[in-house]
Amino acid sequence: MPFCPNCDKEFDHGVKVCDECGAQLLELDEDNTPYEENLSLVATFDEMYKAEMLVTNLESAGITAYILSQRDSVVTGLGNLAIVKVFVNNEDLDAAMEFIASLDNTTDEDNEE
Numbered sequence: 444m445p446f447c448p449n450c451d452k453e454f455d456h457g458v459k460v461c462d463e464c465g466a467q468l469l470e471l472d473e474d475n476t477p478y479e480e481n482l483s484l485v486a487t488f489d490e491m492y493k494a495e496m497l498v499t500n501l502e503s504a505g506i507t508a509y510i511l512s513q514r515d516s517v518v519t520g521l522g523n524l525a526i527v528k529v530f531v532n533n534e535d536l537d538a539a540m541e542f543i544a545s546l547d548n549t550t551d552e553d554n555e556e
């Protein structure tokens with residue numbers, strides 16, 4: 444289902460732009476990126492592999508994560524940035540944010556003797 448990132452509104456197949464704000468809709472991969480109201484955005488990437496790395500890390504920590512990408516749709520309004528988004532279940536949001544923060548700290552800790 445296409446949806447508007449600004450309005451959080453879903454549209455029927457074939458719809459390309461939001462009828463509320465005119466933004467380019469994001470196309471969801473129905474197989475593995477369910478977008479539901481109980482999902483929370485935890486990170487946004489400009490490269491798919493970065494998102495996949497985060498998802499792998501999150502899942503190794505027991506947190507289910509989903510990738511949402513609009514790379515297969517025509518991007519006209521959003522530029523090339525922020526096209527890959529990582530979501531987790533709302534109930535995992537705190538744990539996920541904590542985990543992401545700990546990933547950021549990992550390099551510092553590795554430098555300690």
Ligand SMILES: [Zn+2]
Binds near residue numbers: 448449462463
């Ligand atoms: Zn909209």
